[in-house]
Amino acid sequence: MDVERYNMGFTTGGLLLRESVRVGALFRDLGDWDAVRAQVLQDNLLQTRKASSAKRLAREVVFRLRQLGREELDLLDSAGVQDQVSLVWIAICRRFAFIADFMAEVVRERYLALRNDLAYPDFDAFLEAKSGQHLELAEISPSTKAKLRQILFRMLREAHLLSNDNQILTPTLSPELATLLLAKRAAEARYFPIAERDLRSLAK
Incomplete structure (x- = not known):
């Protein structure tokens, strides 16, 4: 396949x-x-x-x-900064499946396992593991890989999901956004380092 x-x-x-x-x-x-x-x-x-x-x-x-639906775009326009950040992050994960998978399989799993540190080797290992199925990853040059890694970690910090000392941070989602996320695409909770039960507790 x-x-x-x-x-x-x-x-x-x-x-x-x-x-x-x-x-x-x-x-x-x-x-x-x-x-x-x-x-x-x-x-x-x-x-x-x-x-x-x-x-x-x-x-x-x-x-x-x-990538965002009309309700999400309306919320982007009216929400506070933290929800705006989270909505843009959702859009990024929908656009880039590599980032979505990295969040689900590395960042969120580390958070749930109480291993809250995240380092460049975690990115490198994930990219290497995915190269078996995604042959396009094997074609990436070392310089491009370094840039992708740098940009992704930068975006994680800008999304308030990673601290400056590379500690994974739990997102602060409003009840409105948590409810919208669970109602529309509950599986996308994996884009954030948060347990599903905690996300449900935030929802209205």
Whole structure:
């Protein structure tokens, strides 16, 4: 059986929270992603210096936000910063299955086993283990692997899921977001280092 290739193109920016919130608000007004992207580029909404950077950044932010449903986009617009961070993280995990699997199989499992430290070798071991099924991973150069690792750890810190000294952090989810997550896609609790019972206790 063919295994779907991992999309490893997550080196554009980091969490991109500010950019995601701005673009999400624009979608609320326009209701069309193509129109949103055009408006973002026309107004330089992401405040980049080069047109090529603007196109690349706008493309990535739109791709991520398209992973969210309407209720989630509405919450992104109205929520506090922590829920906005968590919603953007959900979008990232939906877009990049490699990150979703790393969260489920490494970060969350370490957290549940009370091993709260996370280090670069954990990333390296996971990538190596997945290379057997995902042959595209074996083609990644050492320099690209180092950049992917650096960006992923940076995003984890920006998502408030990893401390500066590489300790795994439990997310702070509002009752509204916890309820929405459990109601729509309960399996996606694996994107966070949190036990399902704890997530349910947060829900309304």
